[in-house]
Amino acid sequence: MTDEQWGAAVRLLWGPPAKPARGPKRGLTLERIARAGVGIADPEGLGGVSMQRVAGELAVTKMALYRYVPGKAELVSLMVESAIPDPGVVDAAWAEVAEAEGWRGRLRVWARELLAGFRGHPWLLEATVGARVMGPRELGWMERALAALDGCGLTGAEAMDAVVLLTGHVRGIAEQERAAGGGAGAGAAGPDAQLVAVMGELMRTHGEQFPALGAALASVAEHGGQDQALEFGLERILDGLGLLVARRVGGADR
Incomplete structure (x- = not known):
């Protein structure tokens, strides 16, 4: 983030954000914008999130969204704050x-x-x-x-x-x-169980090269613990x- 973005992120997260000097009355909220971004990121990851996509989810133009959030970096900051569980x-x-x-x-x-x-x-x-x-x-x-x-x-x-x-x-x-x-x-x-399953297959054909690993995997298979x-x-x-x-x-x- 640039120094300007740091300041914008602080205002958005800790508020209240500065009011726009001109333009139509604000009809969205930062909470709605963040939830829209989270709704995209949960199934698609951050790569699926863009200002255009979020604007589309909210049925506004991208330029209208920029009146609330300066860019994607600040959008992601809002999304993080929305998605992290309440402590x-x-x-x-x-x-x-x-x-x-x-x-x-x-x-x-x-x-x-x-x-x-x-x-x-x-x-x-x-x-x-x-x-x-x-x-x-x-x-x-x-x-x-x-x-x-x-x-x-x-x-x-x-x-x-x-x-x-x-x-x-x-x-x-x-x-x-x-x-x-x-x-x-x-x-x-x-992931542990998946790794054990893959390595177990390898040990069947190459186990003599890795006796300590083979013994550990055999113990996991016998006693559990993955x-x-x-x-x-x-x-x-x-x-x-x-x-x-x-x-x-x-x-x-x-």
């Missing part, structure tokens, strides 16, 4: 987390809810990268994760890095699911954070 879902879920689970339980909930958001709108993975203006909802997700770590003895930089680490893990799982053509609950085998990458990685990240927290608060891993 209030985390607050509601936290109410069900046992007190004994402490910060670990809160971050588990946070990570699972974030993954659910990416699963619902896979194009968010592409739209939420790089330097850009973030809206209240997106910043709200970061706020919730940092709040979960409050009182753990971490510095602000460490807490931020912990959130980045967790987000990277969630995004990685969502990216794999997207590449595999679906995620949990999508009616198809998850498609648990989110939970396995999440617990290992939390274990590592727990060691740091324990050192900072004198041995209390909470």
Whole structure:
């Protein structure tokens, strides 16, 4: 984004947007425009979104749409803010987390809810990268994760890095699911299961070259455990954070 686009995005996301100096009375809302873009991106991805397409969905001219949104970059910013789940879902879920689970339980909930958001709108993975203006909802997700770590003895930089680490893990799982053509609950085998099936075929003819891999795949086939990458990685990240927290608060891993 250019400096001018940064300013436009801030006005659109944090409002109120500047009123046009001339032209007919505004008949659309930013919410309607964002929903129209999301309605295109969900089945087609961001590549299907254009100012022309969104204008057509709203039954207005492209020039009329430009009176509300300066361009596609700002349109995508509005779409992200509309599609990202309200971070209030985390607050509601936290109410069900046992007190004994402490910060670990809160971050588990946070990570699972974030993954659910990416699963619902896979194009968010592409739209939420790089330097850009973030809206209240997106910043709200970061706020919730940092709040979960409050009182753990971490510095602000460490807490931020912990959130980045967790987000990277969630995004990685969502990216794999997207590449595999679906995620949990999508009616198809998850990416781990698909990979195991493909490698299993290779091991039948080339297994002698990869004995450790063959043994691991045989164990998966016998005992299960595929498609648990989110939970396995999440617990290992939390274990590592727990060691740091324990050192900072004198041995209390909470």
